[in-house]
Structures are given as structure tokens and as C-alpha cells.
Amino acid sequence: MAFIQLVISGVLQGGLYALIALGLTLTLGVMRITDLSYGVYYTLGAYFSFFFIIKLGFNFVLAGILSVVLAFLIGLLVERLLxxxxxxxxxxxxxxxxAFAYALEEIIVFVWGSPFRTLPPYAIGTLNIGGILLEKQRLVSFxxxxxxxxxxxLFLKKTRFGKALRMVSQQQHGAYLVGIDVQLIQRLTFxxxxxxxxxxAVLLSPIYLVYPAMGWSPLLKAFGIVILGGMGSVKGTIIAAFALALIEVLSSYYINQSLSQVSFFVVLILVILIRPSGLFGNREGV
Amino acid sequence: MKEKKLNLIFILFWLIALLLVPPLFPRYLLHVFIIAHIYAAFALSWDLLAGYVGELSLGHSLFFGLGAYSIGYLSGKFGVDPWLSIGISCIVTVVWGLLIGLPCLRLRGPYLAIVTLAFQMLFFLLANSLYNLTGGEEGIRNIERVFNSTESYYYLSVFLVIIAFIICYLLVSSKYGLIFRTIRENPEAAEAAGVNIVNYKMLGYMVSALIAGLAGSYQALYLKIATPDTLSMALTFSAITIVAIGGKGTLVGAVLGSYVTTFIFDRFAFLKDYKMLMYSIVLVLCVLFFRNGLAGAVKRVLLWRKMGVDNMPGGGKA
Structure with a gap:
């Protein structure tokens, strides 16, 4: 029973890892840059929802939507200006x-202070299905x-924009030649x-603590997932996210609690040593 | 070859100026100089890697901290002779450099940057949380005193930074430096010319780790304590900013930058609380608008008279 419980919580965690890593894999594929400020948008998302919910008293749906829209706009500005x-x-x-990630972290300390914050969960209680306990909050987030x-x-597969995005990711010059506005695609992807x-971050902030340096760990995990899945492969990224979450949950239960952090590094180093192109990677594009 | 001459003149003047400091200036300034020298050596090691080999080490304080904690363990906990423990701490940092460099430097792209960052954060976490082993936030105290006077520590710091500078300078102005720059600018061409890229990158990485470790060891000896701060991201970040202010890929820039920043923060003590905020904003601005740094600006002034027709872009040859 414990095993099923663990697998389920691993899967629930994996969904959120996949969400985080998906954005990074798109940016890497389309822009061909290593964006180390990716984690800062995670931090910003959490702090914006903290600001809207706690300071302004908005309800969580409105706060969540406002937070992600703000993050989107900041992304646009950063790409254009920096x-x-x-x-x-x-x-x-x-x-x-x-430097930008560090600067925003310091600005957050300056504006909102450095103490650890918590946000109220928006779904309270646990479900009990045949002896397996599920936190409602995690279910909703997942x-x-x-x-x-x-x-x-769907957006990548079905829309014109998605098609153009995949094209830029596969063949930047080719996309340019057939008249795709590569800069615009890159800006929007970012x-x-x-x-x-x-x-x-909006989905996870009711579960975890909110603090200024919270963005670094998701950044590294997202990179680990992208490397494990193969740079530029969306399918690989999603599979790797679930695999990594399961490894973390299982190793922390069966071996040692503090090992969940270390197991990630072990997996990452092994992948780099044995198969640096990742599970599904041969630079095939998104 | 004007640059070589400038560098030699710089070293000479610098050494003379440093030897004149203790008799001419108050005792308390020695401490500021020592701190500047520690940062300078650390920044030099980062510049060697980023400015010449073309690899970023975003968790470079890992090596600084390994050096500091090695001294802390050997001298503070087991009472090993401090000079012997410096030697052992060098071996420790180089071995760690090998362990990280071997898998990561075989690959092109951001692998080294991300993996060093990951290891630095892991070690920072462990240093803070494993109270029994590392003393937690308190760090390891009781490191044996090696000198009685600040002057002696000062001369040792001068020795440290000059040696670090000369090692980096000899390395980058030799045939290796040429190969480093070729690898940085055009790895395919280097490979086609029969250069084993991985070996050369490893060499640069080892030397860089060694110097960073030495800087960390020296700081532990001087402050007689090894704390988790030596493993912090803020420290790496300071080094990057110092190099950016001084000018990346010049070596002189790392030294200039660390003097300038250390003395600014010493003069205006009230700025201390905003140090990292200012560093990060200055770094963003430097990358965007001040790419050549102070060293670039100085060089332009010094070489200005020589900038005749033949140095103009596209001119002279026609």
C-alpha cells in the first residue's frame, strides 16, 4: 500500500515538474540560449500571488490569473530590453x-523582505480512497x-503559431527564409x-514555502529534466519529469529522507556520463 | 605586443606599490588590502575560465569553500600543521575539479555551468544542515594562528595574489593561451587542427579550481574560521561582478575590479546592506553597456596615441 501511495504522490509531483520543465525546454529549443533567469519567474509568480492574496485580499483565481499575466508581460519586456x-x-x-535573476531576488528582499511566507491552501482536506490518502490541494494543482x-x-500541434514555433526550433534559418518573424516567435516563446x-509557482505556493531564493531549485530541476529528456524534445521532457519525481519520492522513502536532493544529482551526473543527449534527444527540435 | 609590455609594467608597479603599503598607510588599511587580495585571486581564477577558456563556472565558490573547509577540518578539527593543510586542501580542490570537469567538459553547451551551480548549492545546503560535521551556520572555528602580526598576513596575501596573477598570466600568454582562445572562438577549427579540446579545457579548469581553492584556504587561515558563506552563491556572484567591472578576459581587470569594489564598500560602509543588490544591477549594466570594463577603458587611453591609421578597422593595408 505504501508503494501505491508513493507512486501516486510521485505522479502528482511529476505533473508540476513537467509544467516547469516544459517552459524551459521551449525557450531552449526556440531561442538556443541558456536562460538562467527562468527560476525567477517561478519566484515572481509566487510573490505576485502572495501580494494579491495576502496584501490585497483578492480571491485565489483572480490572483493566480493576474500573477501569470504579469509574469508573461515581464517576460516580454526582458526579452525585448535585455x-x-x-x-x-x-x-x-x-x-x-x-545577474538578472540575482537582481530580482535582491529586489524582492528589498520590497517584501526575506522571511519565509506561507499561502493559505485553496482546497483544504484529504480524500481517502481505499486507504490511499490524497491531499485535495495537490490534486487540484496537478x-x-x-x-x-x-x-x-495542442497549441504547438494545431495552431499556425505553434507550427511556426516548431519550425524556428528545428531550422532557424529555414524559418527565416520562408518569412516567419523569428524574433517575434522567440519573444513570445520566452x-x-x-x-x-x-x-x-501559483499552483505550488500553497504547498511549499515562499521565499526570495525559492527559484533556484526549480531552475536546476528543470535543467536536469531537460537534460535527462534530451534537449529540445517535448515528449522526453514530460517523461523525464515524471521519472525524476518518482525517483525522488521513492528514494526519499526507501533509502533516506535527505537523499531526495542528492538522488537528483546522481541521476543527472549519470545521464551526462552515459547518454549526454538524454533519453529522447538528437536535437530533433520541439 | 604592446599588451605584453603593459602587463609587465603593471606587475612591476603593482608589486612596488604593494610593498610600500605597510610602512606608509595605517594598520587598518592592511586588512582592507588583504580582503581585496582574496577577492582578486578568486576573481582571477574565474576570469581564467570565463575569459580565456570560454566556460562559465557559476558555482565557482564551491572551490573557494572546499579550500576553506579543508583548512577548517585539517587545522581546526585535527590540528594538522597549517602549511601542510594548505597543500592537502589544494589536492582536495583539484580532485573535485576533476570529478566535475570530466563528465561536463566533454560536452559543449551549458553543462559545466549548470552542474557546478548544482554542486555549489548542494554543498552550501550540506554545510548549513550537517551540524555535526560542519558546525552548521557557525562554521568551523579554532583554526590555528600562523602569524602574530597583520603585516605577515598582508605579505602572504601579496604573495598569494601575485602568484595567482603570474600563473594565470604565464598560462594565457603561452602556447596554451593561444589554444584556449582558439577553442573559445572556434572549437571546430581547433579540433580540425588536432587539438584535444577536452584536455585543454580540463587544464584550464584544474588551474582555476586550484587558485580558487588557494584563495579560500588563505581566507580560512586569515579569518581563522570557515563558514558556509565561503560556499555561497553571493561569493561567486561577487567574483563575476568584479571581473565584469574590471574587464573580462584581461586578468588585470580582475585585480582592478576587486580593489575598486573593496575600497568603495570600505569607504561607504552604509552601502554594505545593499551590496548584492548593487552588484547584481551593476553586473547587468556592465554586460549590456560596458563590455570591456575598466581594463578596456584604461587600455584604450594608454594605447590611444598608437592608434594610427594601421590600427583602424579596415585601414592601413589598402
Whole structure:
């Protein structure tokens, strides 16, 4: 029974990991940059919803929507004002995004202080199905995450914009030649990435603590998932997210509680050693 | 070759100036200089990697902290002779550099940056939480005193930073430096010319880890304590900002940058609380608008007279 319980909580966790990593994999594929500020949109999402719910007393649906829209707009601005100038220089992009992430973290400390915050859950209580306990909060978060992921996948497959996005990811020059506005696609993809990171934060902030440096751990996990799944492969990313969540949950239960952090690094190093292109990666594009 | 001459003149003046500091300036300034030298050595090690080899190490304080904690363990906990423990801590940092570098440097792209960042955060977490092993936030105290006077510590710090500078300088101005730059600018061409990219990157990474570890060891010896701060992201971030202010890929820039920042924060003590906020904003601005840093600006002034027709872009040859 314990095993089933663990697998279920691993899956619930995996849905949110997939949501976080999906945005990063899109940005990596379409923009060909290493965005180290990705975690900051997670932090911003959590702090915006903290601000709207606790400080302004909005209800959580309105607060969540406002938070992710704000994150989307900030993503647009950052791409236009900061990244666009130096996008061809790989090292500068990494330094700039690292610096930007750190700057926003310090600004958050400045504005909202550094103490740990909690947000009230928007679904209280647990379900008991045949002895398996499920927190309603986690179920709701998982459901919303899955809906968002499916929407993004449909968007990539069905719409003209999604088609153009996949084209830019596969063959940037080719996309340029057939008249796709590559810059516009890149800008919107970056903003969609920010949106996805912020929405994961909105869904997770009632479960975890909210604090200024909270964005780094999701950033590293998202990178780990993307590397494990294969750079640029959406399918690989989603599978890797669930795999990683299961490994974490199972190893922390069966081996050692504090191992859940370490197991992630072990998996990451092993992947880099044995199969650096990841499970599904051969740079086939999104 | 004007640059070589400038660098030699710089080292000479710098050394003379440093030897004149203790007799001419008050005792308390020595402490500021020592701190600046620790940062300078650490920033040099980061610049060697980012400015020449073309790899970012975003968790570089990992090596600084490993150096500091090695001293803390050996000298503070087991009472090993401090000089011997410096030697052992060098070995520890280089071995860790190998363990991280071997899988990551074989691959192109951001792998090294992300994996070092991950390891730095993991070690920071462990240093804070494993109270029995690392003393938690308190860190390891009781590191044996090696000198009685601040002057002696000062001269050791001068020795440290000059040695770090000379090692980096010799490395980048030798044939290795040329190969580093080729790898950075055009890895395919380097490979086609028969260069084993991984080996050269490893060499740069090892030397960088070694110097960072030495800086950390020295700081632990000087402050007689090793705390989790030596493993923090803020420390890496300071080094990156120092290099960006001074000018990436110049070595001189790392030294200039660390003097400037250390003395600014010493003069205006009230700024201390906003140090990281200012660093991060300055770094963003430097990357966007001040790419060559102070060293670039100085060089432009010094070489300005020589900038005749033949140095103009596209001119001279026609």
C-alpha cells in the first residue's frame, strides 16, 4: 500500500515538474540560449500571488490569473530590453540572465523582505480512497497543471503559431527564409516560458514555502529534466519529469529522507556520463 | 605586443606599490588590502575560465569553500600543521575539479555551468544542515594562528595574489593561451587542427579550481574560521561582478575590479546592506553597456596615441 501511495504522490509531483520543465525546454529549443533567469519567474509568480492574496485580499483565481499575466508581460519586456541586445553571445546571455535573476531576488528582499511566507491552501482536506490518502490541494494543482500542459501541446500541434514555433526550433534559418518573424516567435516563446514557470509557482505556493531564493531549485530541476529528456524534445521532457519525481519520492522513502536532493544529482551526473543527449534527444527540435 | 609590455609594467608597479603599503598607510588599511587580495585571486581564477577558456563556472565558490573547509577540518578539527593543510586542501580542490570537469567538459553547451551551480548549492545546503560535521551556520572555528602580526598576513596575501596573477598570466600568454582562445572562438577549427579540446579545457579548469581553492584556504587561515558563506552563491556572484567591472578576459581587470569594489564598500560602509543588490544591477549594466570594463577603458587611453591609421578597422593595408 505504501508503494501505491508513493507512486501516486510521485505522479502528482511529476505533473508540476513537467509544467516547469516544459517552459524551459521551449525557450531552449526556440531561442538556443541558456536562460538562467527562468527560476525567477517561478519566484515572481509566487510573490505576485502572495501580494494579491495576502496584501490585497483578492480571491485565489483572480490572483493566480493576474500573477501569470504579469509574469508573461515581464517576460516580454526582458526579452525585448535585455536579451535581444546580446542574444548571439552565449556567455554574455548566461551571465546576464544569472545577474538578472540575482537582481530580482535582491529586489524582492528589498520590497517584501526575506522571511519565509506561507499561502493559505485553496482546497483544504484529504480524500481517502481505499486507504490511499490524497491531499485535495495537490490534486487540484496537478489537475490544473495537466490542463495547462495539454493546452500547450495542442497549441504547438494545431495552431499556425505553434507550427511556426516548431519550425524556428528545428531550422532557424529555414524559418527565416520562408518569412516567419523569428524574433517575434522567440519573444513570445520566452514570455510563454515565463508564464508557465509562474503558473507552476501559483499552483505550488500553497504547498511549499515562499521565499526570495525559492527559484533556484526549480531552475536546476528543470535543467536536469531537460537534460535527462534530451534537449529540445517535448515528449522526453514530460517523461523525464515524471521519472525524476518518482525517483525522488521513492528514494526519499526507501533509502533516506535527505537523499531526495542528492538522488537528483546522481541521476543527472549519470545521464551526462552515459547518454549526454538524454533519453529522447538528437536535437530533433520541439 | 604592446599588451605584453603593459602587463609587465603593471606587475612591476603593482608589486612596488604593494610593498610600500605597510610602512606608509595605517594598520587598518592592511586588512582592507588583504580582503581585496582574496577577492582578486578568486576573481582571477574565474576570469581564467570565463575569459580565456570560454566556460562559465557559476558555482565557482564551491572551490573557494572546499579550500576553506579543508583548512577548517585539517587545522581546526585535527590540528594538522597549517602549511601542510594548505597543500592537502589544494589536492582536495583539484580532485573535485576533476570529478566535475570530466563528465561536463566533454560536452559543449551549458553543462559545466549548470552542474557546478548544482554542486555549489548542494554543498552550501550540506554545510548549513550537517551540524555535526560542519558546525552548521557557525562554521568551523579554532583554526590555528600562523602569524602574530597583520603585516605577515598582508605579505602572504601579496604573495598569494601575485602568484595567482603570474600563473594565470604565464598560462594565457603561452602556447596554451593561444589554444584556449582558439577553442573559445572556434572549437571546430581547433579540433580540425588536432587539438584535444577536452584536455585543454580540463587544464584550464584544474588551474582555476586550484587558485580558487588557494584563495579560500588563505581566507580560512586569515579569518581563522570557515563558514558556509565561503560556499555561497553571493561569493561567486561577487567574483563575476568584479571581473565584469574590471574587464573580462584581461586578468588585470580582475585585480582592478576587486580593489575598486573593496575600497568603495570600505569607504561607504552604509552601502554594505545593499551590496548584492548593487552588484547584481551593476553586473547587468556592465554586460549590456560596458563590455570591456575598466581594463578596456584604461587600455584604450594608454594605447590611444598608437592608434594610427594601421590600427583602424579596415585601414592601413589598402
Amino acid at each position: 536579451l535581444r541586445r546580446i542574444i548571439s553571445d552565449e556567455l554574455s546571455v548566461m551571465i546576464l540572465t544569472f 489537475a490544473v497543471a495537466v490542463v495547462l500542459i495539454v493546452l500547450v501541446l 514570455a510563454v516560458g515565463s508564464f508557465l514557470a509562474a503558473s507552476a
